[in-house]
Amino acid sequence: DVKVTQSSRYLVKRTGEKVFLECVQDMDHENMFWYRQDPGLGLRLIYFSYDVKMKEKGDIPEGYSVSREKKERFSLILESASTNQTSMYLCASSFWGGAGNQPQHFGDGTRLSIL
Amino acid sequence: AQTVTQSQPEMSVQEAETVTLSCTYDTSESDYYLFWYKQPPSRQMILVIRQEAYKQQNATENRFSVNFQKAAKSFSLKISDSQLGDAAMYFCAYHSAGSYQLTFGKGTKLSVIP
Numbered sequence: 001d002v003k004v005t006q007s008s009r010y011l012v013k014r015t016g017e018k019v020f021l022e023c024v025q026d027m028d029h030e031n032m033f034w035y036r037q038d039p040g041l042g043l044r045l046i047y048f049s050y051d052v053k054m055k056e057k058g059d060i061p062e063g064y065s066v067s068r069e070k071k072e073r074f075s076l077i078l079e080s081a082s083t084n085q086t087s088m089y090l091c092a093s094s095f096w097g098g099a100g101n102q103p104q105h106f107g108d109g110t111r112l113s114i115l
Numbered sequence: 116a117q118t119v120t121q122s123q124p125e126m127s128v129q130e131a132e133t134v135t136l137s138c139t140y141d142t143s144e145s146d147y148y149l150f151w152y153k154q155p156p157s158r159q160m161i162l163v164i165r166q167e168a169y170k171q172q173n174a175t176e177n178r179f180s181v182n183f184q185k186a187a188k189s190f191s192l193k194i195s196d197s198q199l200g201d202a203a204m205y206f207c208a209y210h211s212a213g214s215y216q217l218t219f220g221k222g223t224k225l226s227v228i229p
């Protein structure tokens with residue numbers, strides 16, 4: 001089975017801090033994704049990466065950056081955390097190809113609270 | 116831009132009964148894929164079922180089936196013989212062929228009544 005592991009289930013940080021959320025997948029997937037999940041809004045794509053060192057903005061990239069130095073690892077960075085970034089963050093991965101016949105596999109999520 | 120609409124924020128079903136969750140989408144593409152994902156409380160999101168737009172036959176996975184109406188841009192999920200473990204948030208999602216991006220609906224929270 002595909003395993004997508006997010007480093008923390010729960011995280012509490014303070015405003016202004018630089019926050020790192022880590023995600024590792026063990027299936028050699030080319031594509032990796034970071035989503036934000038808020039009640040009533042569904043999942044919104046923050047950033048995705050289709051290869052090492054490659055990244056593309058999603059729908060809500062403002063206030064975030066990402067890093068993908070190795071194929072298996074995709075990091076989400078909150079440069080200066082703000083209270084409106086309190087949310088559930090989901091990482092996902094999939095095989096190469098935009099054909100859609102390779103579904104995304106999700107991690108357990110990180111519930112981030114910014115105080 | 117593609118949009119996915121789930122018009123039922125919450126639904127409930129009696130155990131062993133059948134329930135249908137609605138999803139509509141808007142796209143100008145002809146080649147795309149549709150998915151239903153399930154997210155149990157405090158647990159990982161998993162794929163329930165997927166449908167290729169070029170296939171006329173509706174997808175089925177055990178107790179889960181879809182009613183795909185391409186002309187109407189409708190993609191509903193039917194759960195038969197509902198079980199307590201079916202209680203979850205269900206998300207409808209759209210994926211254009213050639214794109215990396217999944218577009219999700221806002222979700223439907225399904226409760227199963229014993």
